[in-house]
Amino acid sequence: MIARVEISLKKGIADPEGKNITKSLHLLHFDEVVSARVIKTIEIEMNTDDREKALERLDEMCRRLLANPVINDYKIEIVG
Amino acid sequence: MIARVEISLKKGIADPEGKNITKSLHLLHFDEVVSARVIKTIEIEMNTDDREKALERLDEMCRRLLANPVINDYKIEIVG
Numbered sequence: 001m002i003a004r005v006e007i008s009l010k011k012g013i014a015d016p017e018g019k020n021i022t023k024s025l026h027l028l029h030f031d032e033v034v035s036a037r038v039i040k041t042i043e044i045e046m047n048t049d050d051r052e053k054a055l056e057r058l059d060e061m062c063r064r065l066l067a068n069p070v071i072n073d074y075k076i077e078i079v080g
Numbered sequence: 081m082i083a084r085v086e087i088s089l090k091k092g093i094a095d096p097e098g099k100n101i102t103k104s105l106h107l108l109h110f111d112e113v114v115s116a117r118v119i120k121t122i123e124i125e126m127n128t129d130d131r132e133k134a135l136e137r138l139d140e141m142c143r144r145l146l147a148n149p150v151i152n153d154y155k156i157e158i159v160g
Contacts (some may be wrong), residue, residue: 006121021122024145030137034125041086042101043120045114057110063105 001046002080003058005066008039013071042066042078051078081126082160083084083138085146088119093151122146124157 009015018037025033044061048054058076067074089095098117105113124141128134138156147154 004135018122021146025124025141028141028144030141032127032134032137033141034127036122036124037122039121041119042116044105044116044117048116054112057112060112061105061108061113064108066090066101 001048001051001054001078003044003046003054004077004079005042005044005058005062006039006075006077007042007062007067007072008074009037010071010073054078081131081134081158083124083126083134084157084159085122085138085142085150086119086155086157087142087147087152088154089117090153093140108125134158144146 015037018035021036021038022033025036032073044058046057048057055076055078062074062076063069095117098115101116101118102113105116124138126134126137128137135156135158142154142156143149
C-alpha cells in the first residue's frame, strides 16, 4: 500500500522558503506569480492491506514523528 | 489560478531524507513501513485565467528555477 502524507505550515506561520521562491520568480520576471508556498509530501510504502489500520498508523506516525503540531497541518491519503 | 508543482528525485538518485525517515519510523516500531521518500510540492498562486499559458509559464519556472534537471523530475497540475 502506498500512502502520501502532506505536511504544510499552519495558516499564519511564516514560510520563508515560499517567500524566497516568490522573490526569485519575480526577479526572473514571472510577474503573474502572486505567492508561492512550500508543502512537504512524504510518500510511504507500507506492508499491509488493511486500509483502516494503515490510516490509523499513519496518523500516529504524523503525531509522533512527521509533523510538528505547533506549526504543521497534515493530510493523509492512500494512493495505491 | 492555483497550481501545484511536484518536485521529486529522479529514480536512482539517493534520498537521504527519505532514508532517515524510514529509519526513524522503524525505531518507533512502525515495522510495516517499507520505505519513505520525500517530494517537495510548491503551490503557486498566479494572476492569470489562461490555463494553457499558465502551464507553459510553470514549465518555464521549473526549468529555470524550481527543479534541477540533473536530479529532479517535476509534475505540474492546476488545482484551482
